[in-house]
Amino acid sequence: MNIDFKELANKYKTPYYVYDFDHITGQYEELKGAFKARKSILAYAVKANSNLSVIKHLASLGAGADCVSIGEVKRALKVGIAPYKIIFSGVGKIDSEIKEALGLGILMINVESAAELDRVESIAKELDVIARISIRVNPNIDPQTHPYISTGLHENKFGVDIDTAKRMYIQCKNSDNLEPTGIHCHIGSQLTQLEPIKESVKIVSDLVRNLAAIKIELSFFDVGGGLGIVYDDEKLIDTNEYAQAILECLFGLDITIVCEPGRFLVGNSGVFVSKVLYEKVNGNKRFVIVDGAMNDLIRPALYDAYHKVEVLNDNEELSDCNLVGPVCESGDFFAKNINLPQTKHNDLVAIYSAGAYCFTMASNYNTRNKVAEIAVENGQDRLIRRRETFEDLIAHEEEFLK
Numbered sequence: 001m002n003i004d005f006k007e008l009a010n011k012y013k014t015p016y017y018v019y020d021f022d023h024i025t026g027q028y029e030e031l032k033g034a035f036k037a038r039k040s041i042l043a044y045a046v047k048a049n050s051n052l053s054v055i056k057h058l059a060s061l062g063a064g065a066d067c068v069s070i071g072e073v074k075r076a077l078k079v080g081i082a083p084y085k086i087i088f089s090g091v092g093k094i095d096s097e098i099k100e101a102l103g104l105g106i107l108m109i110n111v112e113s114a115a116e117l118d119r120v121e122s123i124a125k126e127l128d129v130i131a132r133i134s135i136r137v138n139p140n141i142d143p144q145t146h147p148y149i150s151t152g153l154h155e156n157k158f159g160v161d162i163d164t165a166k167r168m169y170i171q172c173k174n175s176d177n178l179e180p181t182g183i184h185c186h187i188g189s190q191l192t193q194l195e196p197i198k199e200s201v202k203i204v205s206d207l208v209r210n211l212a213a214i215k216i217e218l219s220f221f222d223v224g225g226g227l228g229i230v231y232d233d234e235k236l237i238d239t240n241e242y243a244q245a246i247l248e249c250l251f252g253l254d255i256t257i258v259c260e261p262g263r264f265l266v267g268n269s270g271v272f273v274s275k276v277l278y279e280k281v282n283g284n285k286r287f288v289i290v291d292g293a294m295n296d297l298i299r300p301a302l303y304d305a306y307h308k309v310e311v312l313n314d315n316e317e318l319s320d321c322n323l324v325g326p327v328c329e330s331g332d333f334f335a336k337n338i339n340l341p342q343t344k345h346n347d348l349v350a351i352y353s354a355g356a357y358c359f360t361m362a363s364n365y366n367t368r369n370k371v372a373e374i375a376v377e378n379g380q381d382r383l384i385r386r387r388e389t390f391e392d393l394i395a396h397e398e399e400f401l402k
């Protein structure tokens with residue numbers, strides 16, 4: 001990544017997120033290439049980074065979209081992703097979302113419970129349309145990732161077990177308003193082990209074969225997302241081995257592969273840059289306080305996640321400290337007990353691997369404005385979301401002031 005963080009700080013102020021769109025292109029091409037032996041759709045998991053320009057960039061490469069709210073579906077449509085490349089997932093879709101999605105003609109609704117299938121069926125009947133259905137199977141496989149981002153065990157709320165899925169497909173087949181179209185499985189995020197993915201695709205592909213035997217033919221096999229990235233020193237799943245393992249499980253099946261990567265496509269495109277406000281020492285403990293905070297990037301506070309940090313100065317004298325923000329929470333830290341150089345006011349600090357689940361999980365806690373987002377492509381930078389203002393923050397309350 002060849003980005004001049006100082007120049008961007010002078011131009012756009014801090015804190016900011018910057019995304020390298022050329023990196024995103026490289027990641028997309030790598031994964032798409034790995035699946036070249038088959039018809040495939042890479043449906044970008046919009047939740048990872050839902051900035052319109054990011055989605056539009058992926059759309060220009062040919063990506064579809066994996067969405068978990070009607071808002072995300074609308075973002076995808078807004079930047080030109082064709083409805084036939086959009087999948088709508090989520091364990092708790094509300095009636096109005098189902099209604100709207102059915103009206104938009106998206107590829108399939110990914111249903112996550114028997115009760116939801118009943119709702120979709122009755123809404124489709126009411127609207128006199130046929131709903132294309134995919135069912136999210138929970139294969140009860142441990143993905144060996146952080147427990148908060150594991151989704152493939154029966155103890156997790158996602159999907160349905162194999163027997164329930166089979167009953168639901170039979171319901172689809174017997175319904176005038178449901179069309180069994182796809183099958184889905186996503187066991188978790190930041191996956192670094194191939195074996196659990198293989199096992200779950202195998203379980204789900206056995207179900208596809210069982211269904212074919214009773215004349216329920218599916219057109220799409222959605223393997224979910226989950227491919228991990230390097231935050232620290234993780235050893236990653238090789239994308240060719242990943243695709244190969246999936247293709248082997250699907251051997252002999254005439255089915256299009258859908259894959260829903262989020263973090264893999266955008267995670268390491270992003271850097272969060274803030275500047276040093278102060279240093280202080282409490283007793284023996286040194287703190288470096290920057291202008292970014294947990295409301296901007298919550299992963300360390302939420303998951304104890306590691307993000308590599310770098311102070312952009314030439315000082316080589318390192319000492320132990322906590323890198324913290326201005327929010328009034330002790331959980332407001334980016335790194336704890338880390339060796340960083342002595343800093344001075346306005347030195348920049350880069351926090352890496354910040355392209356996925358960082359801006360999208362930001363909040364306005366402490367009445368802090370969400371920061372600017374910048375894209376860099378072919379060496380050119382441009383603003384893709386302006387920094388919020390105080391007026392933006394009070395806009396929904398002001399009219400109700402008495």
Ligand SMILES: Cc1ncc(COP(=O)(O)O)c(C=O)c1O
Nearest residue numbers: 045189190225226260261262263
């Ligand atoms: C259904 C579904 N698809 C795709 C993803 C994207 O995951 P990741 O960003 O790990 O690729 C998620 C999030 O875990 C998900 O829940």
Ligand SMILES: N[C@@H](CCCC[NH3+])C(=O)O
Nearest residue numbers: 047149189190299356357
């Ligand atoms: N928010 C999580 C990923 C969740 C994936 C969505 N199912 C993270 O930051 O790692």
